[in-house]
Amino acid sequence: MATAERIRSEVLRARVMDADEAVERFVPERGSIAFSCMAGSSIAKEVPEALARSADAGRRYELTLLTGGSTTAPFEACAARLGIRRRFPYLSPGARKGVNEGSVEFFDCRIGEYPDLVRRGTFTGGGPVDVAVVEATAIDERGHLVPGLSVDAMAAFVDASRRVIVEVNERKPDLTGLHDFYRIRPGVPIPIRGVRDRVGEPYLSVPASKIAAIVRTDRDDEPSGAYSGTAPTDFRIAGVLATFLEAELAADAWGGRFALQLGAGPLAAALMDALPFQGADVWTEGIPARWATVLGERVRGISTTSMYQLPGDVGVLDELVGRLDDVLDHVVLRPYEVTNSLEVIARLNVATVQQAIEADVFGGVNTSHVGTNAHNGVGGSQDFTRAARLVVVAMPSTAAGDRFSRIVPMVSSADIPRQDVDVLVTEQGVADLRGLSVRERAEAVIEGCAHPRFQDGLWAYYRKAREAGGHLPFSPEAALRFAALQGGG
Amino acid sequence: MATAERIRSEVLRARVMDADEAVERFVPERGSIAFSCMAGSSIAKEVPEALARSADAGRRYELTLLTGGSTTAPFEACAARLGIRRRFPYLSPGARKGVNEGSVEFFDCRIGEYPDLVRRGTFTGGGPVDVAVVEATAIDERGHLVPGLSVDAMAAFVDASRRVIVEVNERKPDLTGLHDFYRIRPGVPIPIRGVRDRVGEPYLSVPASKIAAIVRTDRDDEPSGAYSGTAPTDFRIAGVLATFLEAELAADAWGGRFALQLGAGPLAAALMDALPFQGADVWTEGIPARWATVLGERVRGISTTSMYQLPGDVGVLDELVGRLDDVLDHVVLRPYEVTNSLEVIARLNVATVQQAIEADVFGGVNTSHVGTNAHNGVGGSQDFTRAARLVVVAMPSTAAGDRFSRIVPMVSSADIPRQDVDVLVTEQGVADLRGLSVRERAEAVIEGCAHPRFQDGLWAYYRKAREAGGHLPFSPEAALRFAALQGGG
Structure with a gap:
């Protein structure tokens, strides 16, 4: 039956x-x-x-x-x-x-x-x-x-x-x-x-x-295997982001018209909770299923390809079923060729927040590799960052308990070119890179986003690279010296 | 009057x-x-x-x-x-x-x-x-x-x-x-x-x-200051490209529907002369004004933002004026926000050919810098490569009279990520990278496109990098050794 x-x-x-x-x-x-x-x-x-x-x-x-x-x-x-x-x-x-x-x-x-x-x-x-x-x-x-x-x-x-x-x-x-x-x-x-x-x-x-x-x-979905739970640093970054986005998107240039794309994973979940908007539109590729609880209040509409469970989320499907009419009213699930369409992303004045693995001092970003090892892949990060009207890249300033700086002389996989990164955010602060020259970007990134433990090392690297001259300073020797500062206790 | x-x-x-x-x-x-x-x-x-x-x-x-x-x-x-x-x-x-x-x-x-x-x-x-x-x-x-x-x-x-x-x-x-x-x-x-x-x-x-x-x-335009004249290597590359494009664009996947974007500058001019199509559509940002001579025959329609003169082109304006009705029938000049719109590029099944300064072994491309020095900028290369359906990157395999390889372990400005580069072409041949893994791409690029003078050095570099393991092999030490092979006589 x-x-x-x-x-x-x-x-x-x-x-x-x-x-x-x-x-x-x-x-x-x-x-x-x-x-x-x-x-x-x-x-x-x-x-x-x-x-x-x-x-x-x-x-x-x-x-x-x-x-x-x-x-x-x-x-x-x-x-x-x-x-x-x-x-x-x-x-x-x-x-x-x-x-x-x-x-x-x-x-x-x-x-x-x-x-x-x-x-x-x-x-x-x-x-x-x-x-x-x-x-x-x-x-x-x-x-x-x-x-x-x-x-x-x-x-x-x-x-x-x-x-x-x-x-x-x-x-x-x-x-x-x-x-x-x-x-x-x-x-x-x-x-x-x-x-x-x-x-x-x-x-x-x-x-x-x-x-x-x-x-x-008759089995329920398992939680996503790709994402970890939300960490304390994620909440701190979400707070910095919420403040920035609230001011930015109120500016005349937006005319009140924008759609948010909050990436996927734990930071996106934390950001959703911190979101300063009422009745926002979300155009994205994946949302935690528990966002169903904010529909209509803080979020007017969501276009996504997937509603997934983060580790630790329990009973989400039942909650979603209990609000199914609400979900059907506010959420549309579409195929990738539409959710990640450059045409539609460009048209909808998307403001995107993407998580990164590391960024170079000029704002070029790696979203796919840890060192030379593949992590997940670029996924949708290359779609949203290239067509969105505002691109914010967010990440903790360090990895592995402050042993590694995520701001580095050179990223191991150049997935998102510097030209696409408007704003870099870490728990240390915000570097608004729009309108800056390449050299000014480097100063803003080190000053605004680097962890105190690595700031001197990054300045030393960058000064050395500048001595060699050129528009996009780089020194392989100084980069190796900076790499030697990493790891350890 | x-x-x-x-x-x-x-x-x-x-x-x-x-x-x-x-x-x-x-x-x-x-x-x-x-x-x-x-x-x-x-x-x-x-x-x-x-x-x-x-x-x-x-x-x-x-x-x-x-x-x-x-x-x-x-x-x-x-x-x-x-x-x-x-x-x-x-x-x-x-x-x-x-x-x-x-x-x-x-x-x-x-x-x-x-x-x-x-x-x-x-x-x-x-x-x-x-x-x-x-x-x-x-x-x-x-x-x-x-x-x-x-x-x-x-x-x-x-x-x-x-x-x-x-x-x-x-x-x-x-x-x-x-x-x-x-x-x-x-x-x-x-x-x-x-x-x-x-x-x-x-x-x-x-x-x-x-x-x-x-x-x-009452003064005529001067020729573009950014482009040199067409060199013999450009004609050889144009020949390789024409053969490739003719076969590729006849494939079922295109259904006979495509628009060409041939970049700008001397290679584009040479390619236009070698173009194997009748009645092609061109969607681009700049064309040499002398393309007015092929309108209607080989080219049915052109959308561009500019018609410019290459060095050595003389009397172009008068020729264009003599064919003005023809030009008005076939050419539309639009603002950048339309010619370089990701929305329209994606919609029109664009096949783009972009000139590059250098490429890494995985197909990541630099279109803006020579070493750390700014050359021109990324221009439209970042628009067309990210939204086109087919991206061909074309360049000579060497620079400065074969003293430098343009295929290198690492590019100085990562402008176009490997994900966007479908096919790499030099005068040495074609590397069709579609569907290949990262490691297979490296082999195809070195084998298909590197200059004989640098092929052994690139293989030595890549083998060394692979020894260190990982998905996206890189060895800074081996890269410096490869760099030492360059220059000289």
Whole structure:
């Protein structure tokens, strides 16, 4: 009975099977597989475990793995048994080791471009993905999918795949009305003018012939495996940010029109709590599901691709279900090609706050690597920072208990060029870099944002670099000397 | 009589004066001045010389200089006498010395963002620009300006300025019908669907009260001071590019729908001659004026902000005038905020070819600096590479007569992140980086694009860097060793 309510297409009801059978019949040992998810939200639960069981039972996988974004710890535990050779476009903690040691090939394209690259077969040798695994909370009479709490790259995965396995999640309510699937066409403006505009279809159309299997599950999402909980420093930075944003966005240049993009993860969660606005619009790619509690009061509308759980958040799904009408009124879940569209980000006067791993003294930013090791990937940081009207980069001034400065002579991965960074914020303060020359930027960054423990070292570095002359001073020798100050106790 | 034809507003005709008077009355000794131009095209001729004369006569300038883009050698000779303290957003050869030695503060924002930054007073302490100097080929009855051959940041300069000095250029024909001024409004899609669409007004509206002076000139444009002539290597690279683009753009993924953006400068000119398409669309920011000769045959439509002269091009203006109807049919001149709009670039399936100064082994690119010295600035390279559907970066594999490799362990200015670079091309060949991992990219770049003289050194560098481990290998020591291979005979 429950099945008939959730799977309203009779044809497709006949394709319900258990995950082990679906894996056995439809996942090749060598090939490619795509899992829809963002920050672990709405990733399949049954199929990954069935894959792991099949590996234990003797299947020898060599797979290219595409994910929507970061996953969950249980997913990675399964994926570790699948002989992953290539992986795109974003990591989770459990996935880093293979990538950094060299057994897994990886590239972190920017998320806004990812759906088009997937559709063109960029990661699969020009051909289709063998199988896409997506979550739905309902399948309607015509076989259209109503997703769960993440839309991410689902549409591209389905378009690009030979076959689709759908996990129908009956723990979540039927979320019909939450999603907006719009297909981008060359030469045609995306007709979005505000964050709550619905311009596409409320479901994902999939040819019935592509849906190879339907697997039922009644399990809740696990928390995101990519983000840690909110730390005391996050709250301090959030306080600095809130004060800055309140003054900035009241300026005439904004005319009262802006949309906030608060990045993802623990700082975004802390910032949401500190947010000084009433009735703000949010245009983003992922929000903690518990933001559902501020809808209508502080937040008028949210466009996102995913609602995810941070570690420590409990009972979030039930809370969200209890406010479902409110959520449907205020939140639109869209595919990456829309949430991360440069066109729409540029149009909506977005003010973005991005978390970074480190920044150089001129404001160039690394969002993807810790030293030479891949952390997660650039994700949406390269979309929002390049098209937003105001780009604030926020991070603690140090890492690992003040042993390392996050402000450095040179970043290990130059992901966001200095030209995009308007304002740098740490718990030490704000460096407003707009209108400054390159050399003035360096002074503002060291003065305004560096940790006291490293400020003298950074000044010494920068003075040495300036002695060598030039417009964009750099001294490899002085940079190595600064590096030697780091670490230790 | 000529004046009455060109300056059809009686009110404004009364403001015609010579350049010396305009400078004396309306240009402050301390403050800010903006000159509309791109690649030297349609920069004012009389006012800069009058400024230089006034400096010789004892005025002591301390100015912030905003230009539309690169200028001409005669302009820079005048500017050198104006006590320029700050300058934005793009240099020309004559402007580099002060910037690199430290007497002039400079920042190279991306061009697509420049008009909004100018309007918000970002470069002028939050206040207006004191005076904007723009070229017109006519002023209509209502005082609207019909520009010359460059639109660039003119609209923003006029909006942001206290006063405007117009140079009416009578050497050029009245170019009514060539331009399209569209004003971007937050929340509203830019309604462009094809390169020839006209969506705004054919003139620039300026409140008559702002036009302080009108200066007449009958002088032709000088060639761009930023670009050299086309070299033999440019033709070889253009040949490699033409072959690649022909195959690539015939692929199904393009569906026959694309617009070309060929960068600016000598390689773009060579590529135009080698272009394998019939009836192509071009969406760009600057074209050599002599492209007027291929309109209708190889090029169906061009959207650009400027038509400029390369060094060595002679008689171009007369040729263009002889084909004016053809030009008006096929070419639209738009402001930067439209030509370099991420929204429109993304929509039109742009395939861009950008020239670079150097690239790192992973495909990250420097378009702005030679070592630590500013060359010109990122210009539009950061606009087109971030929103185009295909990004090809092209450069010779070496510089200074093969003494320096342009493929290096680390670029001095990380302007275009690796994520944006799809294909790297040198005269040595093509590295198609799409779908490759970071490590595979390094191998493809060294193998496909490095000069034979430096290939062993780059392999030695990269192997050493890989030994240290990590996903994005880097070794500062090995990089210094590679640097030591450079230069010499």
